[in-house]
Amino acid sequence: MRASVELLALALLGSAPGIAASPATQKSSNGFSYINPLIGTANGGNVFAGATLPYGLAKASADVDGQNTGGFGIEGPNVVGFSSVHDSGTGGNPSLGNFPLFPQVCPDDELNNCKYRIGDRKLPYVNSSLVAQPGHFGLQLESGIGANMTVSQHAALYRFTFPKGTKHPLVLLDLTDLWQSRQNASIEVDEKSGRMTGNGTFLPSFGAGSYVMHFCVDFYGSSIHETGVWVNNRAGTEPKQVFLTRGFNLFFLEGGGFVRLNPPSDGVVTVRMGISYMNSAQACRNAESEIPRPVTDFDRLVDNAQKAWTEKLSPISIKSGGATNDLLTSFWSGVYRNMISPQNYTGENPLWRSDKPYFDSFYCIWDSFRVQHPLLTILDPHAQTQMVEALLDIYKHEGWMPDCRMSLCKGWTQGGSNADVVIADAFVKNLSTTIDWELALDAVLADAENEPLEWSYHGRGGLHSWKSLDYIPYLDFDPYGFGTNSRSISRTLEYAYDDYCISELASGLGRGDLRRKYQQRAMNWKNLWKADQTSFINGTDTGFKGFFQPKYQNGTWGFQDPIACSALADFCSLTTNPSETFEASIWQYLFYVPHSVSSLISLLGGDDAMISRLDFFHTSGLADISNEPVFFTVFLYHYTGRPALSTERIHQYVPSDFNSSPGGLPGNDDSGAMGAFLVFSVMGLFPVAGQNVYLISPPFVEEISIKHPVTGKTATVRNIGFDASYKNIYVQSAKVNGKPWTKSWIGHEFFTEGWTLELVLGAKESSWGTALKDRPPSWTLGS
Structure with a gap:
């Protein structure tokens, strides 16, 4: 069964990772517990579902074929790589997804039996293994390899768990992006440490010009067995670097680097990738300073991300009044x-x-x-x-x-x-x-x-x-x-x-x-x-x-x-x-x-x-x-x-x-x-963007409050007579700070000064907000 269909069924049952519980099992008021990064991973939502900090540069996710503008989408049945930078909700051409990693086991422990090109290496994932929450994304490939990832501000940390008995697990890096817009790219692999450094020149997905991105990748969990580069569907341990351009007639040439490790004792290979737009040295510094202990830092990074997101959501508190978990x-x-x-x-x-x-x-x-x-x-x-x-x-x-x-x-x-x-x-x-x-x-x-x-x-x-x-x-x-x-x-x-x-x-x-x-x-x-x-x-x-x-310029009309x-x-x-x-x-x-x-x-x-x-x-x-x-x-x-x-x-x-x-x-x-x-x-x-105007309509919950992060004042909108079946949706009267408020709008002072807006609700339209003087501001020349 395709991932999108099965996961959607799980979502409806309320049992898939990251999916909301049913209305009968109301959660805590903590907003973090409600976040579902998978909303918008189907039906053209194009959201980024992976691990990120607020406004973070590093954004780690599985990349799929099919709809993959944000990297992962449940309508894409196969995983083609795991990359560390993405945009969210962009539409059009896929954005970023540069330098994806892909873990695998070479059949018969033979280097050339591994799969390198995107069309050859892609694999379905196990639907029930999917984990998507702020700061943590994970799944298991059908090959049995598990992939979990988290991030700091400028670096990503991956844990690839290989099946028991794996001899020499391989992790490749592909010098590409989701759009395959790469113009040129290079990689160098250190023979002893396995460190990969390099960069690539790519095209923006909805703009002019080009950009250069640099990377620095380190491997942990076992000693290095062998290193090298790959081009098209072949790999070799010599040379240790490669430079790629567009091929004949601008044909897209696939290639990159690889590392094979000796068997890790617990089956886990940890990979740290730093990203920089400046140079590879800065990408290495970003990774080393933000993730200094890669083998043990995973849980710390997930915890830091959860704390960061909890803090960003903390200004808001809600009294649901019976509103559904789906809405929340x-x-x-x-x-x-x-x-x-x-x-x-x-x-x-x-x-x-x-x-x-x-x-x-x-x-x-x-x-x-x-x-x-x-x-x-x-x-x-x-x-x-x-x-x-x-x-x-x-x-x-x-x-x-x-x-x-x-x-x-x-x-x-x-x-x-x-x-x-x-x-x-x-x-x-x-x-x-x-x-x-x-x-x-x-x-x-x-x-x-x-x-x-x-x-x-x-x-x-x-x-x-x-x-x-x-x-x-x-x-x-x-x-x-x-x-x-x-x-x-x-x-x-x-x-x-x-x-x-x-x-x-x-x-x-x-x-x-x-x-x-x-x-x-x-x-x-x-x-x-x-x-x-x-x-x-x-x-x-x-x-x-x-x-x-x-x-037209001459004043005559055209037609559309x-x-x-x-x-x-x-x-x-x-x-x-x-x-x-x-x-x-x-x-x-x-x-x-x-x-x-x-x-x-x-x-x-x-x-x-x-x-x-x-x-x-x-x-x-x-x-x-x-x-x-x-x-x-x-x-x-x-x-x-x-x-x-x-x-x-x-x-x-x-x-x-x-x-x-x-x-x-x-x-x-x-x-x-x-x-x-x-x-x-x-x-x-x-x-009304550009104006100090907010148009008032009853909230979909009984009460919502927002504590202003600068002034520390708390603004509250409270429904009096709220019912979660939404029969009483019409404002009968309103008060601000206990005094009658007849306007159908309010200004930003509501938030900065911490006002309280109370709306008395009823089942029929009333005269509230209907007077000419109570309408929102509307300017005209000469007024």
């Missing part, structure tokens, strides 16, 4: 996945010297700015501060902040310059006193004013048209910079909100001139509104009129079907079929005006018209909860004075699209964004 497992696992990436590469940046932190794997900010970074602002403001400082340091040295970045490389820009929103969000929430806000203003102004020659991986394209025409034209003539000439609608809408965020930062820094300039540009979204545009589905008129449409790029049509990719909207339809982008929802409501014809559009969008199949632009639309009813309808809508998606099974995410996790959406939904406070 999904919730805590979502929090966990939000702290896997971005990754802390401080001290591992060969591109420039700096005293600022360096974070990588911003993968991608178009996905993460909406909910992941706002969640880190609440739960881990220290790390979020470091990430903001890293973005600003990238600007200092490269001229623009990234919209996407991985493996020291510039990733492809998907929408606008969405790091601007991350900066504004940090500013309006008073994230830190250490951030250089004048530098931050320079950085966002560079996005808004300076078009790079290559704007496909940073900055904005079409700025001359943006400034002169007040929109991005369809088939823009742009000889000043170059990128994918598409996404004219989505870029117009995203640039408008980016400029609004710039205006907020400028206003807070006393720059009234800049505030007025960028407020004016923040209304450019209106210039692509075509009031008479209709929309049909399968030849039937949806009955709605007025949509965004592409517009409003349902194109939706769940009812073909998915629109940046690289294969770019359209005038990115990864979402015109129907979807209709609702992306976060700063001026009231103006959008007026364009549509009022509150009832907005509600009708939202209802149709969420019930017709147009909405795709597996992609981030949908998130905000779930809560947009707040702006019509009907917060109860937002509550109804989130109960449409939770738990139906989110559960604790391996396929329990609706789609790609996008570095934790799917998990963050669930966390905020369960919490009952949804952020």
Whole structure:
């Protein structure tokens, strides 16, 4: 039976390692005990399921064939190696997975009887052996070899347990990565110690350029029998080094090094691998300093990882009120996945010297700015501060902040310059006193004013048209910079909100001139509104009129079907079929005006018209909860004075699209964004990224509290009249710190000052939050 099917069955029975217990066996309130790293290892979740520290560089896991973007996936039936670096929830091409190790026993103790190439050596694993928990990953291959792994910050530690009677166990290192993007690589094996050192040049999975990664591998548990290198399907003890490039016609040449050991007394071979982006010597130093006693350090490292994760989860406490273990497992696992990436590469940046932190794997900010970074602002403001400082340091040295970045490389820009929103969000929430806000203003102004020659991986394209025409034209003539000439609608809408965020930062820094300039540009979204545009589905008129449409430079209209790029049509990719909207339809982008929802409501014809559009969008199949632009639309009813309808809508998606099974995410996790959406939904406070606004909806638990890591104050949301069957989901009245609260939203002060929000619930919609004065803030020019 394939691993995915059997493990899923075990998950449903509640008996597989790392799978939540059934509701009848409620666990402790400790969030760590609920974490299931296997959520999202099927159904395209692409999560990293292996061992990692919070934001750690080293990430050890088994790599499988099939869906292996994050290394391990239960739908991949065969293990092809065990590697020490990965990304999580990235989608697209597999990311990292460099220099995998593979243990085996050579039949008849003959070196050339071992299997070296990926297609030859791959093996199924024993389903029941799988162990996945924070800081520890393990399984047993069908060959009988057990593999367990854990990590420090920059190094991984493996325990390979060989069957009794094994004569000379072999461990190979493959000079490849998951994507097989290697351009060249080298390895040298020390004849006496078996130490392997080397490096390789690889391509980023969603970006431009290349990166060099270095390794240092040591072996423990027995003395060395023999060492050497292998190429294709043959190995030899001479020479002790090899250099590989792409082969004939760029054919991918497989090769690497190997070590055979004398029979270990207990069958265990311990392997320590250090990783560095600087050089092999630093990879060795990383390993030696972080894992000084490899034979005995395994349990210490697992314990350190568990303590680190327990600390990161510690701000949150929950009174479940009967909420299911499935929901709690999904919730805590979502929090966990939000702290896997971005990754802390401080001290591992060969591109420039700096005293600022360096974070990588911003993968991608178009996905993460909406909910992941706002969640880190609440739960881990220290790390979020470091990430903001890293973005600003990238600007200092490269001229623009990234919209996407991985493996020291510039990733492809998907929408606008969405790091601007991350900066504004940090500013309006008073994230830190250490951030250089004048530098931050320079950085966002560079996005808004300076078009790079290559704007496909940073900055904005079409700025001359943006400034002169007040929109991005369809088939823009742009000889000043170059990128994918598409996404004219989505870029117009995203640039408008980016400029609004710039205006907020400028206003807070006393720059009234800049505030007025960028407020004016923040209304450019209106210039692509075509009031008479209709929309049909399968030849039937949806009955709605007025949509965004592409517009040429001369002011005449182009056309894109409003349902194109939706769940009812073909998915629109940046690289294969770019359209005038990115990864979402015109129907979807209709609702992306976060700063001026009231103006959008007026364009549509009022509150009832907005509600009708939202209802149709969420019930017709147009909405795709597996992609981030949908998130905000779930809560947009707040702006019509009907917060109860937002509550109804989130109960449409939770738990139906989110559960604790391996396929329990609706789609790609996008570095934790799917998990963050669930966390905020369960919490009952949804952020409007870039603004000091959280939209209030009753939590999915009786009570949730968060102790702010900086101020030490505890914020609490408490449901009065909560029932776990979710019949009472409507707010009847609310109090903050004992005083009536009629607004349907609240600010970040709730968290930093430790307020208590009490929501009295009932079975029917009430008048709470419906008054015009109680709606969330919505700006319009001149207001």
